[in-house]
Amino acid sequence: MKKDEVKVVVIGSSDVGKTTLMENLIDKIGKVEYKGITTAIDYGSLTIKDKKIHFFGTPGQKRFEFMRELALKGTNFALVVLDASKGITKEDEEIIKLLESKKIPYGIFINKTDVGDIDTSEVYNFCNPKFIVKGCAVKKDGLDELINKIMSHT
Known part of the structure; x- marks a missing residue:
């Protein structure tokens, strides 16, 4: 990647809203789904203030776990998506x-x-993200704050 480009991997378990988040952050994404389930790596890019952010969204189901490893190669930052209705x-x-373990910096959405809700102190008790943003991808709540946080940490 060029100096002014970064790779961000959007990662999380099944049905947390990774694809929906990417669709609402980026105008146009490439995705492969079967019966509403992501079966390949989603991709989209966004350019803000001369910085191009390449977003790669991983499938969440366990059977596609190997794709996480592939997507994480060469990544600059990861965005972990949690489902507030399920907790951690x-x-x-x-x-x-x-x-x-891979020493990849990450934030949490x-x-x-x-x-639902997850207490951020509960998250900070077991991990050390660069940031935590709460929101609702479907309603586009918290997405401006999320982009600002990603920009400041990449």
Whole structure:
């Protein structure tokens, strides 16, 4: 990647809203779905203030776990998406441990705050993200703050 380009991997467990988040952050994304389930890596890019951010969204189902490893190669930053209605799951913890073991800086977007909540202190108790933003991808709540945080940490 060029100096003014960054790779951000959007990662999380199944049905947390990764693709919806990307669709509402970026005008046009490439995606492959089967019956509403992402089966390949989503892609889209966004240019802000002369910085091009390449977003790669990973499928969340366990059977596509190998794609996480592929997507994380050469990444500058990861965005972990959590589902506020489910709380922090074992799979969420595994994803965060994977990022930390690879020393990949990451932020957290707590999605679906219209139907649930996760206490940020609970998140900070087990991991050390660069930031936590709460919002609702469907309603586009928190997305401006999220982009600003990503910009300041990449």
